[in-house]
Amino acid sequence: MNGSPSYTIGTPSCAAPVGSGVIPESRRELSLLPVGEPGPQLRADAARNRARLLEAASCMVAEQGAANLTMDAVAAAANVGKGTLFRRFGDRTGLLLALLDHRERQLQAAFLTGPPPLGPEAPAGERLRAFGPAVIRHEHTHDDLYLAARADVTRNYTLAPHRLRLTHVTLLLREAGAGGDTELKAQVLLSYLDPMLVNHLLTRRGMSLERLEAGWYDLVEGLAPGARTA
Amino acid sequence: MNGSPSYTIGTPSCAAPVGSGVIPESRRELSLLPVGEPGPQLRADAARNRARLLEAASCMVAEQGAANLTMDAVAAAANVGKGTLFRRFGDRTGLLLALLDHRERQLQAAFLTGPPPLGPEAPAGERLRAFGPAVIRHEHTHDDLYLAARADVTRNYTLAPHRLRLTHVTLLLREAGAGGDTELKAQVLLSYLDPMLVNHLLTRRGMSLERLEAGWYDLVEGLAPGARTA
DNA sequence: CACCTAAGCGGACCGTGGTCCAGTTCCCCC
DNA sequence: GGGGGAACTGGACCACGGTCCGCTTAGGTG
Numbered sequence: 001m002n003g004s005p006s007y008t009i010g011t012p013s014c015a016a017p018v019g020s021g022v023i024p025e026s027r028r029e030l031s032l033l034p035v036g037e038p039g040p041q042l043r044a045d046a047a048r049n050r051a052r053l054l055e056a057a058s059c060m061v062a063e064q065g066a067a068n069l070t071m072d073a074v075a076a077a078a079n080v081g082k083g084t085l086f087r088r089f090g091d092r093t094g095l096l097l098a099l100l101d102h103r104e105r106q107l108q109a110a111f112l113t114g115p116p117p118l119g120p121e122a123p124a125g126e127r128l129r130a131f132g133p134a135v136i137r138h139e140h141t142h143d144d145l146y147l148a149a150r151a152d153v154t155r156n157y158t159l160a161p162h163r164l165r166l167t168h169v170t171l172l173l174r175e176a177g178a179g180g181d182t183e184l185k186a187q188v189l190l191s192y193l194d195p196m197l198v199n200h201l202l203t204r205r206g207m208s209l210e211r212l213e214a215g216w217y218d219l220v221e222g223l224a225p226g227a228r229t230a
Numbered sequence: 231m232n233g234s235p236s237y238t239i240g241t242p243s244c245a246a247p248v249g250s251g252v253i254p255e256s257r258r259e260l261s262l263l264p265v266g267e268p269g270p271q272l273r274a275d276a277a278r279n280r281a282r283l284l285e286a287a288s289c290m291v292a293e294q295g296a297a298n299l300t301m302d303a304v305a306a307a308a309n310v311g312k313g314t315l316f317r318r319f320g321d322r323t324g325l326l327l328a329l330l331d332h333r334e335r336q337l338q339a340a341f342l343t344g345p346p347p348l349g350p351e352a353p354a355g356e357r358l359r360a361f362g363p364a365v366i367r368h369e370h371t372h373d374d375l376y377l378a379a380r381a382d383v384t385r386n387y388t389l390a391p392h393r394l395r396l397t398h399v400t401l402l403l404r405e406a407g408a409g410g411d412t413e414l415k416a417q418v419l420l421s422y423l424d425p426m427l428v429n430h431l432l433t434r435r436g437m438s439l440e441r442l443e444a445g446w447y448d449l450v451e452g453l454a455p456g457a458r459t460a
Numbered sequence: 461c462a463c464c465t466a467a468g469c470g471g472a473c474c475g476t477g478g479t480c481c482a483g484t485t486c487c488c489c490c
Numbered sequence: 491g492g493g494g495g496a497a498c499t500g501g502a503c504c505a506c507g508g509t510c511c512g513c514t515t516a517g518g519t520g
């Protein structure tokens with residue numbers, strides 16, 4: 001409560017929960033790769049600063065919630081100039097997305113290469129059914145970050161993770177024998193998994209996870225009848 | 231290009247396309263009424279200023295797009311203090327929503343009391359089918375405003391228009407004989423009509439209105455089989 | 461090892477959304 | 491008609507996101 005204007009988080013104690021894999025800046029989101037692959041590797045100092053920024057940001061999110069994260073504070077806590085922060089991540093949303101990235105990768109690994117019923121060894125219908133609950137629970141555990149990143153609404157549908165989910169679901173639908181406009185059906189299914197919607201239904205409306213999951217199974221059955229047995 | 235800092239829109243020529251019906255400020259969005267009813271009427275000068283602000287804002291949106299609307303400019307153009315503007319509408323999103331309000335009312339009138347197949351004289355299945363295209367086209371014609379207002383993601387689901395649509399669709403679903411979790415099904419249907427999604431599919435993905443409408447019919451058929459004939 | 465250049469860096473600066481509070485205006489009640 | 495108090499007004503003020511541009515440094519080249 002003294003006169004000093006900005007709060008300092010001097011070398012916070014929490015460990016950096018973010019891999020040091022090099023993720024590129026702003027516009028690389030358009031990549032088609034699973035999430036956003038390294039690209040041209042950064043100069044040594046740039047990489048170091050990037051890691052520091054991510055660590056600081058991650059720590060501050062854990063402490064005060066994603067909504068209260070300010071760019072100034074992150075830059076200050078990482079002992080790095082604001083310009084550097086913006087150069088690396090483009091904007092606030094970019095930073096949040098970078099924080100989300102490694103968690104996103106875990107989910108992607110689960111449904112691309114993991115064990116059944118999510119992974120490729122299960123029949124398409126089963127995988128489709130399992131996909132919804134997996135995403136719902138994933139988003140539920142990271143919801144403040146998803147919500148904060150979602151603030152930039154215009155970016156949602158062009159993001160790599162979304163596009164990956166879209167093709168994944170579209171393929172599963174076809175494989176499961178769903179007819180009609182499978183791409184649009186996939187969009188519907190993904191809309192049901194929108195972090196905002198999930199959060200609203202769980203938190204604001206007080207619905208249970210089980211109810212949401214049952215809703216997903218209903219939806220799958222409606223859009224791809226008999227998929228379970230395909 | 232001279233030194234004067236802020237652009238002045240001195241008494242713009244376009245007519246005010248917004249009814250002078252008194253709409254309350256920020257928090258009244260929680261109302262359950264069709265949109266957001268008058269409530270306690272404003273003091274004479276407040277009402278006058280409100281109208282001036284709406285007229286100025288509406289005009290500026292028409293001229294330079296909703297995305298470029300700044301609160302300072304609106305207040306200046308209406309010859310009103312910034313504090314007044316914020317007191318009346320709460321925040322930028324509130325102002326945008328107020329602009330959207332009367333257009334929203336038109337749509338609501340169409341599906342609550344209008345002629346078939348949207349209005350109450352048609353069978354539920356028909357109304358449900360007709361609802362989607364009506365909303366899609368409505369949103370498409372006002373999309374920049376919807377997109378700008380949508381920037382505040384956290385508010386979407388608690389807004390009166392959304393809640394009205396939700397109960398409307400839920401009732402139609404039940405009436406049409408859809409079983410299961412009708413409320414959740416209604417949420418799915420409404421998700422499909424999200425302005426962001428509609429805009430993305432139409433603009434970015436280049437889908438046609440017809441395709442989106444066909445997708446809606448598919449969806450209705452999947453969630454309420456045989457509704458058409460109910 | 462010295463140089464050169466492109467990449468990286470940082471913090472002053474700006475515009476905008478949003479807050480605050482002292483002064484003013486309206487309207488109800490006497 | 492006049493007095494009292496609540497509601498409204500307005501613009502100075504603040505915080506935050508984002509930009510800009512001159513300086514620094516990494517790291518390749520002869």
